[in-house]
Amino acid sequence: MAERKNKYSVLLPTYNEKDNLPLIVWLLVKYFTESKYDFEIIVIDDGSPDGTLEVAKQLEKIYGKDKIVLRPREKKLGLGTAYIHGIKHATGNFIVIMDADLSHHPKFIPEFIKKQKEGDYDVVSGTRYSGDGGVYGWDIKRKVVSRTANYLTQVLLRPGASDVTGSFRLYKKEILEKLINACVSKGYVFQMEMIVRATQFGFSIGEVPISFVDRVYGTSKLGGSEVAEDEDELTDSEISWRKFIKDNNYVAIGTLWDSCDGDKETIGKVILLPDKQTGGIKSRTFVNVTFEEEYNGGELGISVKYNGKDLYDNKWDFCSIDENEEEEDRQVFCPYKPGYHAWITDRKVPKYLPKGTYFSKTWLTDGDGELVACGFSEFVL
Known part of the structure; x- marks a missing residue:
């Protein structure tokens, strides 16, 4: 029987995800329940105009306030601040960060947890560029951009991880808090800085190969939102x-x-x-x-x-x-x-x-x- 002393808090920043949110929540509940791990899903909605928050409220009624924790904000304030906001309300001793657009499949989370226990890792990162990992649904230009960003970071910063631009990870809560406090970047670059900082601080990093599938519904965060991060958060x-x-x-x-x-x-x-x-x-x-x-x-x-x-x-x-x-x-x-x-x-x-x-x-x-x-x-x- 699986240990129940650990609790896993999933941080789900959302913006215009009303169609994806019910699916990702159902999958999260399914895999956590089947694996018998204690969990909570913290939804941080940044004032989505498409009704994402209303959908989240319905999910709260279905699964209960102990499993679906709503912590909305009035407007879009960026990915890094969403994590800061979410972690303040997390009651778990482990934090899972992932996209809410179904790019990251919850079926990999039990593998993350298994990997973490094997080496008592501070961070477990999903990788698209090692083992059986892969990317599906991207055009060649986007694949080249992601690969190039990873290559340059490997050469210049030696981050100790094969996928620095990914955003599907499991952290010990205290480790994530230290990294967030140390990071100065925002938006897309925030994920890269987090893994580089983890290596610099001597934190241990494990990796699990994952399949990344481009979003099912809505607008890609790495198309408009990487620019949106620039437009919204940068001078x-x-x-x-x-x-x-x-x-x-x-x-x-x-x-x-x-x-x-x-x-x-x-x-x-x-x-x-x-x-x-x-x-x-x-x-x-x-x-x-x-x-x-x-x-x-x-x-x-x-x-x-x-x-x-x-x-x-x-x-x-x-x-x-x-x-x-x-x-x-x-x-x-x-x-x-x-x-x-x-x-x-x-x-x-x-x-x-x-x-x-x-x-x-x-x-x-x-x-x-x-x-x-x-x-x-x-x-x-």
């Missing part, structure tokens, strides 16, 4: 910078903002490039900034962590940072008049650096110590 400046990165086939490793917290506008990006002179790699920083008043200098600070440990911390007077460079190589010329200014700076990545994960924070202040810009970057050697 116009961030969208413009992402388009710049994409159009030039760059690999971005960091972002600069006009603030370190709260509402902030993107003012730059950091990319990695091959260094043809040394045969190694270098970072290139693009910055566009508008000064409201004359900028007479301040402090530039950089701190670097290597595999989570402090590696480097230094500060410089910004206006004199490159005064020893040749005139044609200089980028900084203080003071700066009010208005728009742009910089492009290159920094060599030393060949002697050991392999591992590097995370850096950069900040720029004015003469009064007020923050002018703030940025973060991360890459793996």
